[in-house]
Amino acid sequence: MSDKYKANDPNEIYFITTAVVQWADVFTHREYCEIICNSLAYCQQEKKLTIYAWCLMTNHLHLICSSPTLASTIRDFKKFTAKEVYKAVQQNPQESRKAWLSWLIRSAGELSSKHEEYKFWQVGYHPILLHNNHLMEQKLDYLHLNPVSAGFVEEPEHWSYSSAKDYAGHQGRLPITFIQ
Template sequence: MQWADVFTRREYSEIVCDSLAYCQQEKNLTLYAWCIMTNHMHLICSSPTLPDIIRDFKKYTSKKLIKSIQTNLQESRKGWLLWLFKYAGEASAKNEDYKFWQTGYHPVLLHNNMLMEQKLNYLHNNPVTAGFVEEPEHWHYSSAKDYSGNVGRLSITFIE
């Protein structure tokens, strides 16, 4: 499956943020760090029911994002994006109409402080490494702003 730069549009990133906030409030998701890049996202999070939350999050956001792409009059890539997600859906084992997210998720157990710090730095520096911003806290869709002492887009639980 190809990666598409969907999250270059704020409205699509906002759908993801709103859904994460809902999972925090209603599904017992603890969010420690996050970053939405143009074509993927990273989370450091926990929950007793994490696989279920991720499944529900992906199912909901997939439908909402596809609908948003379909109805967005300013979306110049509409035909290509919908073709790409339709092609991925047809190729999937579930034979879905559209497949937005990759199958599964890639949990990594952060079992010590060194590993936690390494992943936190990687996640927050992703936009810097990609050349989008000079400082991690300048990326709007990231918890780096929170870790720099300001208030970011989503509430987080700090890693200490």
């Protein structure tokens, strides 16, 4: 088995990405985004997740992070947020895509190797070891420019669900540890 996308060193910093099944645009309601933010904050406080940078897009999440138990922290984060976002979709009277999203998430679960009731996140989290400053800067720029490239905002710090605001000298949504 390849070690290419495994977080093997608990003392290192990784760039990770986790995406919604079928890259479905789920994070279009503030309520769903807040579930992700609150869960990340919990992982910071209770699971020793250090976040250096982050960006939540409509269908995926990027983190530059480290943790003594990164794989299990991300596993628990995904399991908890999958349940909470799915429940929020079901209970949201403004969700015009409720039937479609429910079908998509349930179908992904049925088709999964574990034949789960539902599946919200794609398998894995694609950790990339940031072993030098050039790679760290490249991923930091990529992560913060994601909403600009998608055409959602003109400046990275205008995106509410990102650490770009912190890097621009303002207080963002989550506490971060600056990359030195």
